[in-house]
Amino acid sequence: MERFQDDDAGYERWLAAHPDLFVLNTARRPAPNYLMLHRATCRTIAGTPARGTRWTGEYIKFCGQRTELEKFSQARVGGTAFPCRLCL
Ligand SMILES: [Zn+2]
Secondary structure, three states: OOEEEEHHHHHHHHHHHOOEEEEEEOOOOOOOOOEEEEEEEOOHHOOOOOOOOOOOOOEEEEEOOOHHHHHHHHHHHOOOOOOOOOOO
């Protein structure tokens, strides 16, 4: 699993390299009330940011296998990763 914070270029490189993996979008300080799981190909987490001007600023991204992101959410943040309605 990789973590992207204040690194939009690195995040976009990761997305391009891993279209088959998943992205957990969460607050800069991860909290159980916002853990959104997306496919790396989801249009809401690529292209032009809908929230703010950066992808890895106010919100940050954990990227990897779906199972490891779900386990991370439970074990480290204490919440459930909510599947994006558009891509999952
Ligand atoms: Zn999505």
